Amino acid sequence: MRPLASLSEQAREAFRARVSGDPTGAPEWVRDIARVGTGPGWFEPDGVVWRVHGDLSTLVGGVAALLGQGAHPLALAGVQRHSAYREDPWKRLAGTARWLVVSTFGSAELAEREAARVRGMHASVRGSVRGRPYSASDPTLLRWVHLAFTDAFLAAQQGVGSDLAPRFGRGWPDAYVGEWSRAARELGATDLPTTAAELADALAAFRPELEPVPTSLRSFLAAPPGLSPPERLVYRGLSGAAAYLVSPSIADSAGVPGRGAGGAAQLAVTRAQLRLLRRTLGRHSPSEEAARWRLGMGPAPAWARDDAA
Numbered sequence: 338m339r340p341l342a343s344l345s346e347q348a349r350e351a352f353r354a355r356v357s358g359d360p361t362g363a364p365e366w367v368r369d370i371a372r373v374g375t376g377p378g379w380f381e382p383d384g385v386v387w388r389v390h391g392d393l394s395t396l397v398g399g400v401a402a403l404l405g406q407g408a409h410p411l412a413l414a415g416v417q418r419h420s421a422y423r424e425d426p427w428k429r430l431a432g433t434a435r436w437l438v439v440s441t442f443g444s445a446e447l448a449e450r451e452a453a454r455v456r457g458m459h460a461s462v463r464g465s466v467r468g469r470p471y472s473a474s475d476p477t478l479l480r481w482v483h484l485a486f487t488d489a490f491l492a493a494q495q496g497v498g499s500d501l502a503p504r505f506g507r508g509w510p511d512a513y514v515g516e517w518s519r520a521a522r523e524l525g526a527t528d529l530p531t532t533a534a535e536l537a538d539a540l541a542a543f544r545p546e547l548e549p550v551p552t553s554l555r556s557f558l559a560a561p562p563g564l565s566p567p568e569r570l571v572y573r574g575l576s577g578a579a580a581y582l583v584s585p586s587i588a589d590s591a592g593v594p595g596r597g598a599g600g601a602a603q604l605a606v607t608r609a610q611l612r613l614l615r616r617t618l619g620r621h622s623p624s625e626e627a628a629r630w631r632l633g634m635g636p637a638p639a640w641a642r643d644d645a646a
Contacts, residue, residue, distance in 0.1 A: 363623045363640045366435050366451075371627035371641065374444020379519055382632055385505050385512045389490060390441045391625050393611045393618070394498030398490035399433070400558060400579035405485035407554050408547040408590035411471035411478055415462050440520045442628035452523040459524070476527045483521035483529065484540050485587065487514060491533065492582040492596055497608045540586040547590040555592055571610060578607035 380386040389395075407413045439451040462473035471478060491510055494501065501509045515531035522529065530536040559576050560569070580593035581600030588595025621629065629635030 363627075363638065366439060367623050367627055368640065369447055370439060370443045370624055371631045371638065373450070374446040375631065376444060377632065378440075378442065378444050378448050378628075379523075380441060380516060382628070382634065384516070385501065385509050386441055386516050387625070388501055388504070389494050389498070389513055389517075390437060391622060392494055392498040393614050394493040394496070395437075395490060396611075397497050397575050397578045397582065397607060398493030400576050401493060401582045402486045402489035403558055404550060404555070404579065404583055404591040404593060405489055405587045406482055407550040408587050409478075409481050409485075409543070410466050410546075410548050411469060412482055413550075413554070414464060414466045414471055415473050415478070418464060438622070438624035440523070442624045444631065448520075449523070452520075455524060474525060476525050479521060479524055479526035480528060480539075481543060483518070483526050484536065484543070485584075487517055487530075488536055488540055488584050489579075489582065491536070492584070493579075496582050496596075496604055497578055497611055537584070537586070540584050544586050547587065550591045552592075571614070574603075574607045574610045577603045 407416070436451060436455055440448045443451065456474070459473035459479075464471060473479075491513060494513075495510070505512060510533040511531070514533055514536050518529040518531060530539050561572070564572055578600070581596065581598065581603060583591050583593050583595045585595050585597055588598070594600060621635070623638060623640075626635060626638045630637050630641065
């Protein structure tokens with residue numbers, strides 16, 4: 338059993354290092370979730386936002402969100418021209434994960450500090466596409482990114498994540514949409530939906546502005562570079578499921594079947610993959626572990642015990 342436990346620990350460490358962008362799996366911004374502030378943050382501990390963003394279905398939701406966001410030409414230009422996602426996609430992933438987990442699990446003080454950091458980064462992301470100006474600080478563009486993101490994470494939770502209805506009731510999707518809108522407002526987005534139905538209508542209203550996602554981006558998202566053979570196998574399941582979870586309002590532009598177009602077999606395979614990952618990785622992510630320790634809801638993370646030794 339010891340070699341098997343060692344193998345599981347190696348897999349856990351490799352996964353956390355990949356997603357966080359830090360060899361330890363707990364970069365400084367994760368440790369700050371434990372160290373900065375003392376009380377709850379923007380979202381209720383163990384509430385619906387914690388549970389959606391703490392579920393491994395976010396791995397699928399992230400791919401679906403990028404497909405969706407890339408269908409808006411101005412949002413796409415902001416990413417293509419102002420980030421090194423092709424040269425270092427995992428650094429870009431870690432940057433996106435940082436905003437998600439800090440705003441979800443951090444104290445109010447830390448979440449506000451992180452929002453200010455992201456707003457500062459957005460201030461320099463501006464330009465034009467075929468004569469159309471874009472700015473990452475534009476409330477309308479921020480709204481689009483939020484809509485695509487929220488829809489993707491909601492769909493992933495419903496499609497391949499754990500069932501939240503027993504804990505939060507059948508109306509949990511509305512609660513998630515409404516509560517998570519706070520994070521987008523802190524960045525400057527306005528006119529945000531507060532229910533799942535409003536979210537679907539808001540996405541549909543953007544349809545005339547969308548364009549086909551470039552083939553190069555679709556290929557990149559289907560098979561990003563730098564993955565080991567086992568990682569490629571897992572990622573293939575994640576991206577395969579994402580193709581069946583993209584909003585019907587976006588699917589044609591994204592070049593994927595989209596939600597409601599079948600894919601039951603693929604989703605079943607991905608659910609099985611995520612169950613295996615949960616057993617390997619443990620119940621909570623390093624970010625949630627840090628938050629639970631800050632709030633007196635759980636033991637010290639391994640890195641904190643090492644620091645104290």
